[in-house]
Structures are given as structure tokens and as C-alpha cells.
Amino acid sequence: MNYDVIVIGSGPGGYVAAIRASQLGLKTAIVERESLGGICLNWGCIPTKALLKSAQVFEYINHASEYGIKTAEAEADFAAVVKRSRGVAEGMSKGVQFLMKKNKIEVIMGTAKVKPGNKVDVKSADGSQKEISAKHIIIATGGRSRELPNLKQDGKKIIGYRQAMVLPEQPKSMVIVGSGAIGSEFAYFYATMGTKVTIVEFMDNIVPVEDEDVSKQLLRSFKKVGIEVMTSSSVESVDTSGTGCKVQVKTAAGMQTLECDIVLSAAGVVANIENLGLEETGIKTEKGKVLVDEFYNTNVKGYYAIGDIVSGQALAHVASAEGITCVEKIAGHHPEPIDYNNIPGCTYTTPEIASVGYTEKAAKAAGYELKIGKFPFSASGKASAAGAKDGFVKVIYDAKYGELLGAHMIGANVTEMIAEIVVARKLETTGHEMLKSIHPHPTMSEAIMEATADAYGEVIHL
Structure with missing residues (x-):
């Protein structure tokens, strides 16, 4: 065996698992196809918080008179806001690079595929391939923006969260499909920056996983800042043939047409389990998730899965906790199984x-x-x-x-x-x-x- 542990994916599940494995004396490698830190650090939790902070500062300045402060009229530099967000993400990713070196974890850049016999194939960006092996292989490949059948993302007019963070210019109007954490956070950001925002939510309440009283309060707060909200509604189609988008929305009152510059699809995430070699290795999946026990063992000995690709909540802190629990069990410790009814959920709107x-x-x-x-x-x-x-x-x-x-x-x-x-x-x-x-x-x-x-x-x- 080349290693004791190989971790596939360096998001908050993968890199945390790798560090804990190294702390416990296990020779560890981590395979990453893009950037250390995964989606959370590079395209999710961290850069969105940077964008939201800029929006909050802009809002403070615009309401400075309420605090007895006189200011000149504030102007948002959208490109500079995006640049700051990318800088924050880059700094965090470099922090993970430092942690990998500090903990003597070998970082292998490339796309991984698991094979039977505790082996992993890694294909580098230049096309070269190598095979590595370990007694324990932890799959932590995370998730991506869910694409709805009638809302195909083109990356320009119909976008996912990733493009929403780096738009070349601020849209004048935007329709956001879905009001979970991702949709609601972008709604607040863009509305505060001056974009006309409409949320279309299929369920009866926005932020539908939350207590109904919370949903009602956020609705009031959103309306106060000019965000339009359509609940019990669904986007049936989007016509992008013109300069903007014509969005057909089905509501209880019938069909409505909304016109906007950009449509943001924020209808959740889907697990990255394709082309991983799961079928060839015999690892069982169900409804798009890898099946695991309470310590993240798959049905094939020596292979484990954590984070967004298993059935728990798709949250960064859950992935980290799963990674630690998984590795501590591998190392012969006696960790408690995670209580999934005591997982905090946070949405960073205002x-x-x-x-x-x-x-x-x-x-x-x-x-x-x-x-x-x-x-x-x-x-x-x-x-x-x-x-x-x-x-x-x-x-x-x-x-x-x-x-x-x-x-x-x-x-x-x-x-x-x-x-x-x-x-x-x-x-x-x-x-x-x-x-x-x-x-x-x-x-x-x-x-x-x-x-x-x-x-x-x-x-x-x-």
C-alpha cells in the first residue's frame, strides 16, 4: 500500500478528514481536481459571505443618517466587490495548502477514479495517469448546482451559483429560482446592490426547511428591501432568444411572464458521484447518494464516503464532522455517531x-x-x-x-x-x-x- 488513507476531494469534508488522519499517525494523500478547499472555500460558503459583507456595508452607508452620520451618496463598484470576494477565497485556499504541508499530507492534483483492490487512478490535467493505493479510501467529492430539466444552465443568461459570484457586470434585473439558503443569500446580495430581484419558490413558504414563523419574517424583511416573492409557483420555461430572458411562471392564478437580464437557478445541489468508478468497484448508491453506515463505511470494505454524497444534510460543517468521525473510527478510536437532529443550519441574509x-x-x-x-x-x-x-x-x-x-x-x-x-x-x-x-x-x-x-x-x- 502506498498510503494508509487516500482522500478524494479537498472540500471541508475531505481536507479535514486528511488532517485528522495525519494527526492520528496515518500516512495520508489527498486528490483534488481543481482547487484546495473545494466548493466551500472557493465557490461557496466563504466567497458568498464576502459578497454579502460588501452588500451589508453598502446598506449601512445608505442608512448612515439613521445613526446620526452624514455621508455623500455611496456608489457600489460591482467589479471591485467581486474582486474582493475572489481575493478572500484565494487566501483561504492558500491556507489549506499551508495546512497540507504542515500536516505532511501529499497533495495529488488530478481527477480520481476508484478501482477494486483499494486502488485509485488519478488522471492529471496534462493527460498523464498514475495508480495509487491505500488500505482506506475516503470519497468526499461534494456536490454541484442542481440543473432542472426545464432550466438548462448556459452560464450566461441562465446561471448557477458559481457564475452568480463572478458576473462581469451587475444585472439590472434577476429572477432567482429557489429560496433555500443559496437563493435567499443571492437575492439579498443583488437586491441590496441595486438589482431588481424576483424569487420564484415552488413551496408555500420561502426558506421552506425553516420554521414557518421564520419564513414569514424573512418574507416581510425581503419585501421591505424591494424583493418580489412568488411562492407556490414554478418556472415552466425560459426564452433566451432576445437580449434578456422571458420567464414563464406557473402560479395559482395562472401563467405569468417575467422579463429579466439573468435567471439564477438555485434549486439545491446534486452529488458528484458520476465517473468515479463506484459501479466498477461495487459500491452501492441509492437516489443519487452513496450508501454508508453510521461510520461512513460503504458496502465494500476499505471504501468510505462523507459529505454531500451521503444522505446527511449537505452542509460544510456536517462534512467536516463526518470526516473526523470516519477517520477516528479507522484509527481504532470510539467516536460517537453524529446526531443529525442536532445540526445547526444558517442562512446569511439580512x-x-x-x-x-x-x-x-x-x-x-x-x-x-x-x-x-x-x-x-x-x-x-x-x-x-x-x-x-x-x-x-x-x-x-x-x-x-x-x-x-x-x-x-x-x-x-x-x-x-x-x-x-x-x-x-x-x-x-x-x-x-x-x-x-x-x-x-x-x-x-x-x-x-x-x-x-x-x-x-x-x-x-x-
Whole structure:
């Protein structure tokens, strides 16, 4: 065997798995066909946050008078905003290169294909091929933008998230298909920069995986900044023959035609499992995902899969946790299986969204008797001082035992607050313990304590 572990893909699942393997004394190689850091660092989580920060700064400047500050009229330099975002991504990718060297992980650039007998073929960009082998092969090839049958991406007028980050010029108008995290974040970015944005969502609510109260609040916030939202609607076809796009949208009231410069398809992601050699190696898949057990073993001994290509939530932090769990099990440790009902989800719109655990609807469907508390940021001193009163914290407890079943937040910086709930749920904290944990004042995080107090009929500031 050339290596103890070969990792295919260097996204937040792959590179984290490789580093943990090296820390545990395993001779490790990682194969990457494009850029270290994968989609997350180069075309996903990180560069989008840079774009969103630019939009937020622009919004602050435009509303500076509300804070008693006089400014000249601000002008957004779209090309410079994109350039900054790419610079941030490049810096992060270089950081992963440093970590690979520091942890003595061999980086092999090329496209990998698994073979029977614990072997991997790697084809370099110049066409040369080599075969490497390892006792353990971890597949972490991630996902890509899902292409809808009636919405074929041409990369120019009908685009995916990747092109949306590097458009050569800012469109005057855009239709975004899908209102999950990707669609909603781009909607906020482009609308704030001055593009006329319309969201078309097939489900009844935007951000459909979130608690319905959160969806309703984001809808209000989006309308406030001029984003048009069409729910229970679907894009049937797009005519790109003219200078722009003519989008045929099916709604409850009938067909409508929307005209725009660009259509962004943000209908989720699909796993990269094609042309990987899975069939030849005998690795089982189902519904576009690789089948694995709780420690990420496939059905073929010595082959593992993590991240977006398996059935858990397609999130960077999930992929990282899976990579660590997988490698620790390989190394003979005894890691706990991941609790997929305690995974935080974050959406970086303004206001931000953060949630974990059961929604109210799901908790009721699971048969729990509930104590629900809600605290609006309009009643928060810190939120008022910050000029960020939109949103709330909603907590859901089991009435019988006080178990914290879920929490749903929408507001400024709530993505930084959700970890408190994740840890509390991991430690099986009760409502009374949360209520009696003194939170600092004035902070946004007080809203968690106050929402809990509301659930137990002890709220002070409402």
C-alpha cells in the first residue's frame, strides 16, 4: 500500500478528514481536481459571505443618517466587490495548502477514479495517469448546482451559483429560482446592490426547511428591501432568444411572464458521484447518494464516503464532522455517531437565519406536548441600539421533561448565537436550566433566555 488513507476531494469534508488522519499517525494523500478547499472555500460558503459583507456595508452607508452620520451618496463598484470576494477565497485556499504541508499530507492534483483492490487512478490535467493505493479510501467529492430539466444552465443568461459570484457586470434585473439558503443569500446580495430581484419558490413558504414563523419574517424583511416573492409557483420555461430572458411562471392564478437580464437557478445541489468508478468497484448508491453506515463505511470494505454524497444534510460543517468521525473510527478510536437532529443550519441574509432541531410543526407531528416561547428583537435593548430590530428567537421545549427540542432565530448575527443551543441540546439541558443560566446584558443572546422565560410564563421584558 502506498498510503494508509487516500482522500478524494479537498472540500471541508475531505481536507479535514486528511488532517485528522495525519494527526492520528496515518500516512495520508489527498486528490483534488481543481482547487484546495473545494466548493466551500472557493465557490461557496466563504466567497458568498464576502459578497454579502460588501452588500451589508453598502446598506449601512445608505442608512448612515439613521445613526446620526452624514455621508455623500455611496456608489457600489460591482467589479471591485467581486474582486474582493475572489481575493478572500484565494487566501483561504492558500491556507489549506499551508495546512497540507504542515500536516505532511501529499497533495495529488488530478481527477480520481476508484478501482477494486483499494486502488485509485488519478488522471492529471496534462493527460498523464498514475495508480495509487491505500488500505482506506475516503470519497468526499461534494456536490454541484442542481440543473432542472426545464432550466438548462448556459452560464450566461441562465446561471448557477458559481457564475452568480463572478458576473462581469451587475444585472439590472434577476429572477432567482429557489429560496433555500443559496437563493435567499443571492437575492439579498443583488437586491441590496441595486438589482431588481424576483424569487420564484415552488413551496408555500420561502426558506421552506425553516420554521414557518421564520419564513414569514424573512418574507416581510425581503419585501421591505424591494424583493418580489412568488411562492407556490414554478418556472415552466425560459426564452433566451432576445437580449434578456422571458420567464414563464406557473402560479395559482395562472401563467405569468417575467422579463429579466439573468435567471439564477438555485434549486439545491446534486452529488458528484458520476465517473468515479463506484459501479466498477461495487459500491452501492441509492437516489443519487452513496450508501454508508453510521461510520461512513460503504458496502465494500476499505471504501468510505462523507459529505454531500451521503444522505446527511449537505452542509460544510456536517462534512467536516463526518470526516473526523470516519477517520477516528479507522484509527481504532470510539467516536460517537453524529446526531443529525442536532445540526445547526444558517442562512446569511439580512436578517440572518439560524436554527437547530425540531420545527414547531415537526415537534407536534412527533407527538410532543410543547412549551413554546418567542422573544422579538424589537424588545431587545442591544437590537434597538444596533438598529437591527427585525426578527426574533423562538424556542421549543417538551412540556413533560423540559427537553430543548429546537430553536429558530432570525435577526442580526443569530448565526453566531445558535451554537449555544447546539451545545445545550448535546448536554440535554432543560428549559429551567436555560432560564437560570445568566445571559449578559445588553446582548442579542439574552433573547434566548427571554424566549425560554416566555415558554415558562416568566418573561420580564414583554
